[in-house]
Amino acid sequence: MSRKNTYKKFVHTTTGQTVVGVFDKKTDELIQWLPKQGNAMKGRKVLPANGEVIDLLSADTIPYPKHESEFEIQSHIFQHLRSLSYDVRGGVTSKRRLSRFDLVVFVAGRARLIIEVKRRDQYATATQLEKYAAYQIPVVTVRGMEEADQLLRSIVGVPNKYSESLAQVNWLPCSKRIEE
Numbered sequence: 001m002s003r004k005n006t007y008k009k010f011v012h013t014t015t016g017q018t019v020v021g022v023f024d025k026k027t028d029e030l031i032q033w034l035p036k037q038g039n040a041m042k043g044r045k046v047l048p049a050n051g052e053v054i055d056l057l058s059a060d061t062i063p064y065p066k067h068e069s070e071f072e073i074q075s076h077i078f079q080h081l082r083s084l085s086y087d088v089r090g091g092v093t094s095k096r097r098l099s100r101f102d103l104v105v106f107v108a109g110r111a112r113l114i115i116e117v118k119r120r121d122q123y124a125t126a127t128q129l130e131k132y133a134a135y136q137i138p139v140v141t142v143r144g145m146e147e148a149d150q151l152l153r154s155i156v157g158v159p160n161k162y163s164e165s166l167a168q169v170n171w172l173p174c175s176k177r178i179e180e
Contacts, residue, residue: 005031029061067119068145074102074117076145080152081105099131111137115151120144 006023022031068076074090081088087106093099103115114137116124124141132139142148 067121070102070117070119070122073119073142073145073148077103077115077117077142077148077152081155084156086155094135099135101132111135113137114139116141117148118143120146 004025006025006028008021008023010019010021023029024031078088078090081103088103089106090103092101092104092111094101101114102117104111105113105115114132114135116128116132116139118124118141120143122143129139129141140151142151
């Protein structure tokens, strides 16, 4: 744990078991329980050393995400390609289960494009891209929602950094356009 956290001992009100909670030093919000028996504490009331009773569910919060997740970016691309009548599938595994692809565009039942999606602060590894290249299908890496939008514009004919990669792909003609 970083120095931004504090540790507090608690005594379970029913079992009398002592557990340690890790709290954010700034907000005093519960981060996790140590050791593993903390999972059994979910939703239960505990008695900290100062005698105050805390309901764990009310002590925990769900912060609003700062960036789009990989799932949200994949969903965005998936939804737009489907709306353009492309046969796109997510979470596709290779026949021998050696690889799992974020998104694959199929034409007449054959994989024609692999789309690897990362959050904007992440990169695909060289090992991963080398493995994907062995399938001899064009691979496009998308980092973040902004690049996802660029990819979608390129698919409907707006030139950008993805245009060259997509020129290798045998696309079925598509008359629909993405709303700008």
